[in-house]
Amino acid sequence: MTNNDHTKWQIGGKQLTSRMFIGSALYPSPAVMEDAISASGAQVVTVSLRRQGVNKEAGEGFWKIIRDLGVEVLPNTAGCHSAKEAITIAQMAREVFGTNWIKLEVIGDQYNLQPDPYETVEAAKVLVKEGFEVFPYTTDDLVVAKKLVDAGCNILMPWGSPIGSGKGLMNPYNLKAIREAFPHMPLIIDAGIGKPSHAVTAMELGYDGILLNSAVALAQDPVAMAKAFALAVEAGRMGYEAGAMQEREFASPSTPTVGTPFWHQKM
């Protein structure tokens, strides 16, 4: 990964060089998680809060590994089904993790874990007023995206496809529409990415970054896959910045036609 000045970008008041956000769940072991996060080059790692078992010391194990990695943490509100629940979890997360960043996730359907747009917007309004930097997990619905921006969100995180599905970008048309509607807003594709090629496509659409977890954690070799994604994100971004050629309906020879030798002269 390159760390030159031209790779710097900003989101949520922080300057980053990597455009890949990575989750901390589902790895075969804590050691593999640590190695995969390092290999990904990600500077932002998602974490969560769950009930602490009685008589167990908090802060051990998992959380120590994350702290020692020196990354920015992005706590989520995973598992919440209402604005009220998400707001409470966000308030707890701000204190526990010492960050005003929150990945706002309010689920509206258990089958496809689709975010509930009404509750998400409601929670976003309250959290923005309380000083949170809200990273809202949303669908690729342009109108919902607009409502989230109206609620004060400075960042949008539309899904590529349902969480953990690995299906990639189901609706590039909608994702393009959101990019065009908010040309200057940091946009992250969150959820559904399964392969490095999906990450390349996301970046080529002009998205500022991707957030993934299962694609790396559930790969046969998570550490190698983390590196593959790092390269894919970098390649996709570089390709986007370089500006792709215009598609054409017909073939056009790339080798000069002037001076074509004899075997073509009779055609």
Next chain:
Amino acid sequence: MTMITVSVNGETKTFSKGITIKEMLKHLNFHDKWLGVAVNKEFVPKDAFEKTALKSGDEVDVLAPVSGG
């Protein structure tokens, strides 16, 4: 001594009346450096642990960092 019954992370616990969140956490061996508390689904900031007394029937959630996507 009057006792109260409180749910802590879904488990029923009995404490002396007037117990504060700080005392409850210590009593149950929670180390409060990296945890967050909600009582009846309302966030309770750390600086209120010492002055917040639990009431009978309260539902307390003590949350700690875990992995997440």
